[in-house]
Amino acid sequence: MTYPMHGDSMDVNPDALSERRRRGDLSYLGFGLCLAVLIAAMGFALVTLNDSHRDVEWVQHTEEVKINIHELMLAVLEAQTAKRGYIITDDGLYLSRYRQAIDELAAQVDLLRSRTIDNPAQQRRIDNLERILQRKIGEMAQAITARERDGFDAAVASVQAARPAAAMDQARAVMREMLDEEERLLRLRSDEAAQSRWATLTTMVAGVLIGVLTAGFSVWRIRREFEYRRTAHRAVRESQERLSQAQDAAQFGVFDWDIAGDAVYSDRRYAALFDIDPGRPMLTRGDWLDHVHPEDRERAEHEMNQTLEHGQPYSSEFRIVRPDGSVRWVASQATVSRDENDSPVRAIGVVADITDRKQAEIALKTSRDFTRMWLNECTDGVWDWNLETDEKYMSPGFKRLFGYDDDELPNHADAWREILHPDDHETVLQAFREHTCTGAAYNIPVRYRHKDGSLVWVIRRGVAIRDQSGRFTRMIGTHTDISRLKRVEAELQRARDGLEATVRARTADLRRTNEELEQFAYAASHDLKTPVVTFLGFLNMLQGQLDAGDADGVHDSVQRMQRAAVRMQRLIDDLLEISRIGRVVSESERVTIADLVLEFIEVLGPALAEQGVRIEIEDSAPVVYGDPIRLRQVVHNLLTNAIKYGCGETGGVIHVGGRAEDDATCFYVRDEGPGIDVQYQDKIFGLFQRLDSSTDGTGVGLAIVRRAIECQGGRVWVESQPGRGATFWVAMPDENTMTLAA
């Protein structure tokens, strides 16, 4: 049974395998050669033996032929002897003996003929011999016949006529030839037999020698092979032990699935892995599937089917659920063997517990995914700087911060320096020095030049890393875009500045209001009290004057009391007015100053003419944006002020005009009166401040003007030199610059 093995679990390599196979073949070859040699030797021996046997037969045959020839000769002699006896004796016994010898002779000839049937030369000699013998026999028969018929003398005459000795000699010569021939043949065959025996002996010895050598060699080979196999077997056993141990260590189970019979055989490790009773392993494919995690079941089955149907190597990873409910990851690999119809019949495979690896894999993948996503998607940039080569990895997010695609900016510090703001190179260097020397945190705001030219603010954080020798060789860190933060910060700063300005303005307002309040309180305790003191004082005096009948005194006192009361009333009115100026607000609109002046002239026209006052409206008199009611009050007060203090007994001319400034529109009221000393120019706008006690002013008019204008974000001032008249200026902010002032 061969399992697909991982790596080098068995120390067999293809070279060693073929080497071993070659050696084995050699052993078999040696063995076969040895056998072949022995067989050849035996065959040769058999052949030689056979030859030898034939040789003996031939010798024997020759002997027999020789005996045959001798027998034939004897028969001839016997027949001749018997004929002579008969002739001499006329005894019948000799005649029968003669006839026996003739028969014998014929039999011997036949025998001889048959024995030398393979030798044509001998046959020819036999033919010749037979002829000679026939003639001899004929002679003898004549002699015998002569005897019987004519008696002895006739017979002797017949014999003498026939010269029998010649025939006999001829016969003897032929037979001699035949014998010589047989002798020659005998000698020839004996030689052959001797040669054959020698050859047999030599072959046998050589064959045995070769056989012994080959057998020895084979034994040696076999011993070596045996030795090798024993080593190999030990190696296999050790390997199997190691495999077994490895299987134990790796929880490496083996299964053998008889597909046709749908029976799964498994080893104890397999059982341990699936936590099933080793005595009752899973029996069917269905049982196996039942153990597979429900979420993986479909996939695992599909993969198994792919292997079965399409012959792909089976290799799958899936989860199994053990009887106790615990889930394990396993890797399964199998090879499928098929029958002649290519139908799968058997699957053998291994199953290993890879839960730890899988968990690590999942953790790694999660980590990798996280890293990849972080590098690609995170709005923070990541950098990794090799300080030795000056290579500097910059993540896609890093480059995106500055409008570059990943491939647009090389991962080198030079490219980075290109986009770093020139003014921040020193900052970065300094931070690096501090970080590496003192261990101070590397955390600095720096600027970069965006691809579109705009400025990008970034928080650059990092940490330098030492190698084993303690040198800083690498630095990694992040970039966080703080442009928005910076913008917000700037806005915040602006807002704070604005707020501070507002607070300052408001504080100033408050201070001024407080001052005004103090002045108001002061006024309440002084200016309002003053007419009361007057009133009560003269009222008291009036009593005495009436008693004394002092009519002039009474008149004077009453007049003073009247003036005090009127003044009191006016003060109260003005105070109410100034308090209202700050409180009542109308909607701002475009107000034509000239219209307000004309309105004033219309109301006070006759009085003005009486006083000799002329009001001239210049073309420059502007249109301003503001609260129309307050502006009317301002124009009224300024004109009144100009008439009261700027025009003498004989009257005067008052000019109203204006000019435009950057974000404000100004108008003025100019008189040609005595003017105001520089040291008093600020003071005159204060509450109850009067420069001249001879007039009946309350010291509130200009305070109302200032308050009314400053409430709307404008300002008032006076330009004057003593003796050259005074110009009161009012500046009102333009419409679009009203935001903060409102």
Added chain:
Amino acid sequence: MLTKPLHFLLVEDDEDHAQLVMLALADNRVSNTVKHVTDGAQALAYLKGETPFEADPRPDVVLLDLKLPKVDGQEVLRQIKEDEALRVIPVVILTSSDAETDRARAYFSHANSFLTKPLDFGKFHQMIHDLQCYWTVWNKPPRGRGVIRRSA
């Protein structure tokens, strides 16, 4: 007890109040004299013998209102007390104000007295009367008033 008449300088912008003060001062057996000016600038000019007051006598006591046009009473007081020639002249603040800040400032500037005008005319009259008595009868300034008129 023989008393030499005193010369008062009344600095008061309100005509009526000035009238009331002068009436109160006149209602005495002592034949004191009063010079009335209506603002601070005039007061300083008078004290320093400037035009048009070159011929006028130097006052023995200054009655000074605080609320004055142009140069107010506190400023006048400060200038008097900072002037070596003038600082010996007693300055009595005579004002409608009873504000603590006014009192504190006046004292800080070495005012010699601080009087608030009562609303009640009887009390007002009494106060002026007492004031005159005090400076005329009880108060003893150094001989020759310790001062020599500034050589103009």
